[in-house]
Amino acid sequence: MFSAFTNSLKIPELRSRIFYTLALLFVARVAAAIPLPGIDPHPLQQFFADQTAAGAGSLVGLYNMFTGGALVKGAIAALGIMPYISASIIFQLMTAVVPALSRLQQEGDVGRQKLTQYTRYATVLICLIQGTLLILALENPGRLFPGYDINTYGSIVITGKLSFLITSVIFMTAGTMLLMWLGEQITQRGIGNGVSLLITVGILADIPGAAAATYQLFFAPVGVARLGLPQGIVMGLLFVLVTMGIIMVVQGQRKIPVQYAKRVVGNKVMGGQSSFLPLKVNYSGVMPVIFASAILLFPQQIFSQIGAAFNIKFLVEFADNLLRGHWTYYAIYTSLILFFSYFWVSVMFKPIQIADDLKKYGGYIPGVRPGEPTAQFLDFIMTRLTLAGALFLTIIAVMPDFLLFELNVPQRIAIFFGGTGMLITVGVVLDTMKQIETFLLQRHYDGFLKKGRIRARSNSPTGMTGDALSTEAVMKIALPMLIIFLIGLIAWGIRHFAL
Numbered sequence: 001m002f003s004a005f006t007n008s009l010k011i012p013e014l015r016s017r018i019f020y021t022l023a024l025l026f027v028a029r030v031a032a033a034i035p036l037p038g039i040d041p042h043p044l045q046q047f048f049a050d051q052t053a054a055g056a057g058s059l060v061g062l063y064n065m066f067t068g069g070a071l072v073k074g075a076i077a078a079l080g081i082m083p084y085i086s087a088s089i090i091f092q093l094m095t096a097v098v099p100a101l102s103r104l105q106q107e108g109d110v111g112r113q114k115l116t117q118y119t120r121y122a123t124v125l126i127c128l129i130q131g132t133l134l135i136l137a138l139e140n141p142g143r144l145f146p147g148y149d150i151n152t153y154g155s156i157v158i159t160g161k162l163s164f165l166i167t168s169v170i171f172m173t174a175g176t177m178l179l180m181w182l183g184e185q186i187t188q189r190g191i192g193n194g195v196s197l198l199i200t201v202g203i204l205a206d207i208p209g210a211a212a213a214t215y216q217l218f219f220a221p222v223g224v225a226r227l228g229l230p231q232g233i234v235m236g237l238l239f240v241l242v243t244m245g246i247i248m249v250v251q252g253q254r255k256i257p258v259q260y261a262k263r264v265v266g267n268k269v270m271g272g273q274s275s276f277l278p279l280k281v282n283y284s285g286v287m288p289v290i291f292a293s294a295i296l297l298f299p300q301q302i303f304s305q306i307g308a309a310f311n312i313k314f315l316v317e318f319a320d321n322l323l324r325g326h327w328t329y330y331a332i333y334t335s336l337i338l339f340f341s342y343f344w345v346s347v348m349f350k351p352i353q354i355a356d357d358l359k360k361y362g363g364y365i366p367g368v369r370p371g372e373p374t375a376q377f378l379d380f381i382m383t384r385l386t387l388a389g390a391l392f393l394t395i396i397a398v399m400p401d402f403l404l405f406e407l408n409v410p411q412r413i414a415i416f417f418g419g420t421g422m423l424i425t426v427g428v429v430l431d432t433m434k435q436i437e438t439f440l441l442q443r444h445y446d447g448f449l450k451k452g453r454i455r456a457r458s459n460s461p462t463g464m465t466g467d468a469l470s471t472e473a474v475m476k477i478a479l480p481m482l483i484i485f486l487i488g489l490i491a492w493g494i495r496h497f498a499l
Helices: 002-008 012-031 042-054 059-066 082-094 099-105 109-139 162-189 194-204 207-218 229-251 287-310 313-321 327-348 351-360 372-405 411-417 419-442 471-498
Strands: 253-260 263-265 268-270 274-280
Touching (some): 002 419, 012 162, 012 194, 012 419, 059 194, 162 194, 207 411, 253 372, 274 372, 287 327, 327 372, 372 411, 372 419
Antiparallel strands (some): 253 274, 263 268
16 A cells, blocks of 8 residues: 555656645645734634633534634634535535526536536625624624633734725635635646545644644643553544444445346447446435534524523523533434435435436346336335435444543544544545546556455546646645745744743
C-alpha cells in the first residue's frame, strides 16, 4: 500500500493533479483563518472551548465542524461550503418532484449546466440570508449561542455600523463562492471530489488539537485523572473497529443479478450478457444523521426559551431531556435517522424507472417477471437494506456520545470515533483512493490493495474530466504556498510551546 503512494508521484499527470489539489486546499484553509474586519474572535473561541470542555453539543457546533473552525474564528469563510451544499440538496430533491427540473436533468450536459447555474444563484441567495442573520446574531451572541454572557466573555462585534453589516455579508458571500470555485476546480483538474475534500480537510483540521488532548489524557500530571495503558489499548481497538464498521457500511452493497436477452441487429447478435445491479446498504449516505441532528436541536432551543420566558417547568425539563446524554434524546435521534433514511430512499431511489429501463434494454432479473413485479422486488430488497443501513448508521452516530459520557473521553477525541465527521472523512478518503488507484492501474502500477479493488461509493463511474496542469505550472503555485505553510507551522509551534 505504501508503494502505491510512491508510485502515484511517478505519473506526471497524477502528480500534477495531487499538487494542484493540495495547493487549492491550502488556499481554502487560508480563507478559513482570515478574520472579518470589525470582529474579535477571541471571546467566541473561549466560549466554544468552555462548551467543548463541558461536552455540550449544538447545531452551531456541528456547523462549525463543517466550516473547519472558520465560524469560531469569524473568518471570511465563516459560512463555509454549506450554502452550496444546501442549494445542491434542495435542487436534487426538487428534481424528483418538479417535472421541469426533472426534464432538465435528462437533457444531458446542457440541462446539467442549467441546473448548476440555478444552484449557484441559490447559493448566493442563501449566503446573503445566512450572512445577514449571522452578523445580527453575533451582535447579540446570547441568541445564537445559548449560555453566552457578554459580561463574562466580552463582545464579539467591536463596531456597530450599517456599513459593517453590508461589507461583512459581502465578504462572507465572496468567501463561500471562492470555496465553491475551488471545489469545482479540484473536481475538474485535481483529484477527488472538490466539495467533499473541502469539508474533510475542515474536519481533519482539528487533528493537532485532538492529538494534544490525547497526550494530556494519558500523560497528565500527577494528581490529575488520566487513562492508563489498558484504556489506551481499548481505545485503539475501538477506533479500528469503528473505522472498519464505517467502511463496511459505506462500501456494502447487494448485487442483484441481471440477464440481458439476445437481440439480432442486422448480421450481429447483441446482448446475452450477465451483469448485476448494485443496491447500496447505506443508500442515503450521511444525510439522515445531518438532518436528524439539525432538526432535533431546534425543539430543544425553542422549548428551553419558552419555558424560561413563561416559567413553565415542564418545558424546561423536557428541553433538558433533549440534550445529548439523555435517553429521550437518543430515542428520538434514532427514530429520526430511521425516518430520514427511508425518506431519502423514497425520494431518490426509483424502482419503477429502473424496472422500465431494464425492460427497455432487454434486461430482466432471473426468476422475476419484467415490469411491475421487478419494481416490487427492487422495492422489497431496498426496504430491508435501508433498515440494516440505518441501524448501522445509528450505532456509528452515537458512538462518540458513548465515549464522551460513559468513558469521559474529551469531545475533541471522541468525534474521531464515529459520528457525522468520521462518516464523511472515511467516505471521501475511499473515493479519493479509488480515483488514484484508477490512475495507477491504467499505468500498470499496483493499487492500494493486492487482493481486490476499491469499489466506488456511487453507481456512476468517477469522471476524470478536465485538463491537468503541467508539473512546472503546479510547482510554481505549490512551492510558495508550501514555504508559507512551513513558516506558519513554525510560528504556531513557537507560540504553542512558549505558552
